[in-house]
Amino acid sequence: MLDIAPEIDLTQILVGFGLAVFVSVAAWRLRILSINGAIAAFVMGGVIYGLGGLAWAIPLLVFFGSSSLLSRSSVSRKKIVAADFAKGGRRDWAQVAANGGLGVLALLAATAGWLPAPTAWLAYAGSLATVNADTWATELGVLSSASPILISNGKRVPGGTSGAISLLGSAVSLLGAMLIAGLAAWFLSGQTSQVILAVTIGGVFGSAIDSLLGATVQGIYYCPQCKKETERHPLHTCGTETTLHRGWAWLDNDWVNFISAVAGALIAVATFQISL
Numbered sequence: 001m002l003d004i005a006p007e008i009d010l011t012q013i014l015v016g017f018g019l020a021v022f023v024s025v026a027a028w029r030l031r032i033l034s035i036n037g038a039i040a041a042f043v044m045g046g047v048i049y050g051l052g053g054l055a056w057a058i059p060l061l062v063f064f065g066s067s068s069l070l071s072r073s074s075v076s077r078k079k080i081v082a083a084d085f086a087k088g089g090r091r092d093w094a095q096v097a098a099n100g101g102l103g104v105l106a107l108l109a110a111t112a113g114w115l116p117a118p119t120a121w122l123a124y125a126g127s128l129a130t131v132n133a134d135t136w137a138t139e140l141g142v143l144s145s146a147s148p149i150l151i152s153n154g155k156r157v158p159g160g161t162s163g164a165i166s167l168l169g170s171a172v173s174l175l176g177a178m179l180i181a182g183l184a185a186w187f188l189s190g191q192t193s194q195v196i197l198a199v200t201i202g203g204v205f206g207s208a209i210d211s212l213l214g215a216t217v218q219g220i221y222y223c224p225q226c227k228k229e230t231e232r233h234p235l236h237t238c239g240t241e242t243t244l245h246r247g248w249a250w251l252d253n254d255w256v257n258f259i260s261a262v263a264g265a266l267i268a269v270a271t272f273q274i275s276l
């Protein structure tokens with residue numbers, strides 16, 4: 001059984017950064033990550049494997065691999081709505097940091113002895129369950145034939161709208177959270193059902209918070225040329241300058257992802273404490 005307790009071991013750190021070079025260069029060459037996204041993934045992957053070992057690296061790789069595969073497989077279908085997502089298919093450093101940053105912080109805190117290893121592990125799993133649930137729902141939810149509703153007021157909106165939810169997207173997000181929860185319980189010996197429950201609840205509520213923020217306070221823009229909402233700013237894909245339509249300009253999709261990941265981590269830790 002792999003151990004989730006972090007340790008400072010030079011060989012493990014070297015192996016971690018070695019593998020991280022391989023994965024991030026491959027992801028850059030496959031156009032999954034931009035150049036600064038690949039550098040961020042190298043640092044993140046190196047730290048996660050280097051201090052946490054294989055137990056910490058596997059959930060991150062499962063999230064990264066599955067979301068990359070999904071965004072590839074649905075790419076043709078996604079073209080319809082992709083124009084209005086904030087960024088293209090290549091993930092940059094801010095997206096990488098928003099998805100995995102909390103895990104790195106939790107692992108560093110556990111390594112320094114500021115946080116018990118099982119608590120840091122649950123926080124990590126809760127944040128990954130959130131971003132995995134959210135990414136799966138975003139990639140596969142757009143395949144829903146029924147148009148989604150806005151989580152804040154229940155109004156029907158076009159597919160791909162920030163804050164929109166669908167039955168398909170919600171079911172997929174539950175599966176995405178449960179996969180990470182299963183891995184979290186697998187590597188943490190004892191209290192298996194409590195860990196699965198806590199991490200699944202963290203992921204599901206974390207991704208619901210992501211949708212809620214997207215529907216309410218996230219900065220959403222409007223293209224006067226195409227007459228539609230978009231996350232793109234300052235220029236829409238058509239080249240027209242977009243104007244702030246709703247929400248706060250500073251609160252972009254990356255901040256929303258990071259805040260949701262923090263919320264998912266806290267909910268997972270709190271649910272686990274209550275369930276004991």
Ligand SMILES: [Zn+2]
Nearest residue numbers: 223226236238
């Ligand atoms: Zn436009």
